[in-house]
Amino acid sequence: MELHSRPDQLYSMPQRPAKALLIDLLSDVLEMVAYGEDAGEVGDLLCRRAETFAPEVICSILYVDDERKLRPLAAPSLPEHYSAALDGLPVGPKVGSCGTAAFRGEPVEVDDIENDELWADFKALALPLGLRACWSSPIKTRDGRVVGTFAFYYRKPRGPTAHERQIVARCTHLCAVLIENNEFRRRAHDEAFIDAMSGLPNRASFDVRLEEMTAEQRQFALLFADLDHLKRVNDTLGHAAGDELIRIASTRLKSVSPDVEVFRLGGDEFAFILRACESEPQMVAIAQSLIQAVGQPVEYQGMTLQPSLTAGGVFQGETGSDKNTLYQNADFALYHAKDVNRGGFVSFRQGMRTTMTQRLRAIAEVDEALAEGRILPHYQPIVRLGTAEIVGLEALARIRTRDGGIMAAAEFHCALSDPRIAYALTSQMLVQVAADIRHWLALGLPLQHVGFNITTADLQKGDLERRVAAAFSDGEEALRHLILEVNEAVFVNDDMVADEIKSLRCKGILVALDDFGTGFASLTHLLDFPVDIMKIDKSFIDRIVDDPSSAVIVQALLDISRKLGMRIVAEGVETKEQAERLMEMGCTMGQGYYFARPASAAITAELLTRFAHRPSDKTRSIASRTAATGQRARRAR
Numbered sequence: 001m002e003l004h005s006r007p008d009q010l011y012s013m014p015q016r017p018a019k020a021l022l023i024d025l026l027s028d029v030l031e032m033v034a035y036g037e038d039a040g041e042v043g044d045l046l047c048r049r050a051e052t053f054a055p056e057v058i059c060s061i062l063y064v065d066d067e068r069k070l071r072p073l074a075a076p077s078l079p080e081h082y083s084a085a086l087d088g089l090p091v092g093p094k095v096g097s098c099g100t101a102a103f104r105g106e107p108v109e110v111d112d113i114e115n116d117e118l119w120a121d122f123k124a125l126a127l128p129l130g131l132r133a134c135w136s137s138p139i140k141t142r143d144g145r146v147v148g149t150f151a152f153y154y155r156k157p158r159g160p161t162a163h164e165r166q167i168v169a170r171c172t173h174l175c176a177v178l179i180e181n182n183e184f185r186r187r188a189h190d191e192a193f194i195d196a197m198s199g200l201p202n203r204a205s206f207d208v209r210l211e212e213m214t215a216e217q218r219q220f221a222l223l224f225a226d227l228d229h230l231k232r233v234n235d236t237l238g239h240a241a242g243d244e245l246i247r248i249a250s251t252r253l254k255s256v257s258p259d260v261e262v263f264r265l266g267g268d269e270f271a272f273i274l275r276a277c278e279s280e281p282q283m284v285a286i287a288q289s290l291i292q293a294v295g296q297p298v299e300y301q302g303m304t305l306q307p308s309l310t311a312g313g314v315f316q317g318e319t320g321s322d323k324n325t326l327y328q329n330a331d332f333a334l335y336h337a338k339d340v341n342r343g344g345f346v347s348f349r350q351g352m353r354t355t356m357t358q359r360l361r362a363i364a365e366v367d368e369a370l371a372e373g374r375i376l377p378h379y380q381p382i383v384r385l386g387t388a389e390i391v392g393l394e395a396l397a398r399i400r401t402r403d404g405g406i407m408a409a410a411e412f413h414c415a416l417s418d419p420r421i422a423y424a425l426t427s428q429m430l431v432q433v434a435a436d437i438r439h440w441l442a443l444g445l446p447l448q449h450v451g452f453n454i455t456t457a458d459l460q461k462g463d464l465e466r467r468v469a470a471a472f473s474d475g476e477e478a479l480r481h482l483i484l485e486v487n488e489a490v491f492v493n494d495d496m497v498a499d500e501i502k503s504l505r506c507k508g509i510l511v512a513l514d515d516f517g518t519g520f521a522s523l524t525h526l527l528d529f530p531v532d533i534m535k536i537d538k539s540f541i542d543r544i545v546d547d548p549s550s551a552v553i554v555q556a557l558l559d560i561s562r563k564l565g566m567r568i569v570a571e572g573v574e575t576k577e578q579a580e581r582l583m584e585m586g587c588t589m590g591q592g593y594y595f596a597r598p599a600s601a602a603i604t605a606e607l608l609t610r611f612a613h614r615p616s617d618k619t620r621s622i623a624s625r626t627a628a629t630g631q632r633a634r635r636a637r
Contacts, residue, residue, distance in 0.1 A: 029174045053167050056154065057152040060083070095118075102146050106138060113131060114127060133157050133158055135151065135154075200250050200263055206271050210273065213275065221315045222271070225311035227245070227308075228309065228343060230245065246268075259277075270309075287311050312336060328356075367421065373428075374401070378395075378398045378600055379599060379604040382569055385579050385590050389611060391589060392589075393450045430452070434482075436601045450482055453486075455486075464504065465503065484512070511532055512535055513535065516557070536554060537571060541573055545575075545577045574592050576594065
């Protein structure tokens with residue numbers, strides 16, 4: 001194969017002294033560097049000018065990467081396949097002239113490639129091209145690091161002339177400036193567009209790439225994903241463990257497919273552009289591959305971590321949505337996946353946009369109500385089914401509208417999926433419930449207990465015990481009437497939260513398991529996370545009269561709770577037939593519209609005055625001893 005011909009006439013110089021020509025080259029190269037020209041183009045100019053100054057040479061520039069491997073920068077007169085063969089070669093003591101010069105940090109002159117041992121493994125590349133000798137000089141930065149090599153090849157066995165040494169002395173200096181500047185620009189680019197921890201493109205890169213993809217009007221898919229429970233890993237094992245989990249997950253995600261562009265947006269958030277995706281089923285299949293790749297166990301300091309990924313995505317047709325709409329749709333899908341399919345994937349559907357809009361509107365409404373002090377508790381009685389006597393209350397959040405109306409929880413419940421809103425709502429409700437309990441006790445009303453709903457968001461900060469104590473700061477008399485109600489999702493989704501519940505029970509605060517049987521039910525939860533009260537969900541009570549299967553389940557729960565020493569409350573009792581059926585089965589307590597709707601604190605005080613169960617002194621003494629025995633038993637479990 002012949003070497004590339006050189007259009008020397010393009011670079012022919014007037015008859016000027018060599019020193020003046022080198023000064024011109026210096027000026028031209030520095031100007032190109034200053035204007036940010038591509039390093040390869042600057043190196044190409046430098047090589048061609050050097051070849052013009054020394055017509056018998058063929059010039060090449062290699063740089064040395066962070067892994068000490070050779071990478072071609074410029075070699076305009078060498079065939080592409082030759083440079084490609086050098087790409088990625090580790091520097092070493094016998095890696096031709098260039099690899100050896102980079103290894104030694106000093107010039108290497110080989111005047112006979114065919115017979116020099118440094119070229120033993122590479123002469124088959126050079127000799128067919130007519131290359132017979134090679135002189136390579138290391139390119140060094142000001143601090144002495146070797147960052148590349150500048151080489152002259154010769155078509156006949158020989159060494160460099162004095163004139164060529166003068167050229168190379170000036171050119172290696174220019175190359176050092178060029179490569180250092182290129183390194184600086186690369187670092188600046190990496191800082192702006194590469195996530196330092198994972199090595200993945202960052203949010204800025206993602207924004208640019210998504211803009212490009214939508215502008216091209218081509219089919220692709222966009223996915224967003226969260227690495228589940230990263231905060232829990234950080235809190236329990238430290239941030240070093242969380243960082244390692246992010247790095248491992250990033251490596252696994254990159255390896256799934258070359259057609260999947262992976263970005264880390266920050267924290268536990270990732271984004272994916274599936275550029276070769278042609279259909280929604282294909283998007284789903286790739287999403288499942290990503291989830292499976294992350295889901296393999298991770299060993300960390302003798303412990304096994306089980307990572308998982310939750311993802312949502314949208315398929316973009318050839319004439320699809322703009323960048324912002326596409327972003328929102330993928331985000332809606334991820335939010336929905338975290339709600340209904342944790343550890344899985346959800347494809348975007350138009351209804352999700354409506355749901356999200358409603359949620360954002362509800363969040364804004366609750367936010368305003370919190371800021372303006374318009375959150376207030378209403379109380380629904382819990383009664384003895386046989387006598388309708390009130391034996392307890394459940395505190396339920398309401399919003400007083402600006403026109404004086406009352407907004408029920410169903411109208412703003414979706415806002416409570418926002419952890420910030422849920423946390424703030426609990427804080428305000430706790431203070432008001434504590435004040436109401438103190439007021440009722442001061443009036444001498446026969447109050448037994450008040451159930452108060454808490455969410456995962458209330459427990460994740462680990463300060464619920466402190467917040468409860470602050471709300472009931474005037475003593476234990478009011479606090480002993482409080483029961484904390486949690487649903488099963490709290491136990492299933494977060495072990496730390498379950499530990500917090502156990503800690504609260506050890507302090508003597510009673511805990512009720514709310515909405516039992518609504519999707520997370522498992523009898524083993526009653527063994528792993530024992531509670532004091534079980535509340536059977538309304539969905540079972542609705543069918544208890546006409547559906548034998550529901551009746552069987554309710555009967556089984558009653559038997560289990562009795563044997564485990566737990567009290568049980570039937571929720572959502574709305575008819576006389578339901579109440580009678582529950583009593584036949586041995587259920588003694590219930591709540592629902594059949595007995596009373598939630599009402600204000602003032603109306604509740606009237607109901608307590610008229611209908612509250614008033615245990616006799618003997619009954620109260622027995623109940624007190626039973627409660628103490630029950631607490632000792634619970635702590636022993």
